[in-house]
Amino acid sequence: MTTVRHGDTAIEVITADITTLKVDAVVNAANQQLKGGGGVDGAIHRAAGKARLQEACRAIGGCPTGEARITDGFDLPARHIVHAVGPRWKDGTKDEDDLLAGAYRHSFALAAEHAVRSIAFPAISTGIYGFPKDRAATIAVSQCLAAADSGKFERIVLCCFSSEDAEIHASALTREATS
Template sequence: MEIRVIQSDITTIKADAIVNAANSSLLGGSGVDGAIHRKGGSEILKACKDIRNKQGKCNVGEAVITTAGNLDARYVIHTVGPVWNQGGKEKEILLSECYNNTMLLAMENNVKTVAFPNISTGIYKFPKDLAAQIAINTIKEYKAQEIVEEVIFVCFDKENYELYYKILNNKHN
């Protein structure tokens, strides 16, 4: 499995699955969540409402999969990242669970390419350097699986791009 980082807008990426940093309502919000819902269109919102009607809200660390609507992808995998507040080990574990549960859904749905945003680093205020380390370390645990062929970390801002690039290209990780 190849892991790479780019600086771009995740809504423009061609991938089997694009990951949405959703909120627990699954009804869209700000940041990446709002952008994915706006560009993906009403099909995504309808699919999210169907999921809510079956299971209720999506808890922090969990992930669900829907159509990608108008996006250049087959699926959107929605995962709810933790709000940092005072932080702590529990928040770190929950963020790792976002990546784990997304990868499990990707493998279950025979997804070859997954594009991740920087989960929880916007309005949820997770420290960007710590979030990058958790994301990369968690994804590296899936190197041996044979379904997902490529994971792309799509960084909207230069700061996140540089953090991910440095970690991915550091020989000590």
Template sequence: MDSKIKLVKGDITKIEVDAIVNAANSSLLGGGGVDGAIHRAGGEAILNDCIAIRNRQGGCKTGEAVITTAGKLPAKYVIHTVGPVYSGDKAEKEQLLAKAYSNSLQLAVENNIKTIAFPNISTGIYHFPKPKAAEIAVATVRDFLDNDEGITEVIFVCFDDENYSLYDDLLKAT
């Protein structure tokens, strides 16, 4: 397993890192799943930052990422990225999911973030197949870390056993 990549089963809102990533929707106003959990745990400060971003740029496009305070969370920042809904052109959706991870990592580097935690982006209500999403996540993070010295630790935080097992197998495979 890569020394910079770790795997945890648990609640991303409890992870102590510089930044956690939120699987947001394009409105940035919170929603279900991990998005709702992060907004509830972090409090109003996150929503206020999201509203300011919306007022400035009109939300967040699929594959893009924005950064806010983490409010009451143990992390310092929340990087909000919008993963794709898995329908239509599957190859395009795979590219957009990879962009969600790489743009989040790039934003972390630009903000001097050393440690970052990711949830399983797009695998909930967006119905991205979990095995394919895990492959894309691991490959994209590995490629990024191969070309960047800024980030010292990436943690994949899996809420359920199925995702944990998929990531565990992929991370042990090389």
């Protein structure tokens, strides 16, 4: 685990199952239809109670790439689930960086509106969506540092599925926090 203090906010990089974290909100790497898919999306849907979460997501009606929506956490330890839709990686010339940054920004904005003080993010878009992990980690960390500057968050967790991903995020956090 790597932790950096940025103002009054602790930014952590951990390797864990995001569905088990005791935070105010977890972020789901969602698809535009907000239907449970594979990876972290499927795990969150299963752990939260698939039927109730699907009903809540169906009521929202979807979410554009680069934005986020929020639901209750249902059976998760977290009160809320923020459903962030990151971009599919194409070649880096289709606004992928801006769309990924937007997914983080929208997630933080929704979280702040719902009085979330602690939030955990997966590595959005780095799984089946194919976003280069180093590049995604740098974007994630820069958005976390900006959110920490707002003073609205006590704890931001970058929750990685593998130790390799955690090392990439920890390196980005150390680099960006000291530059």
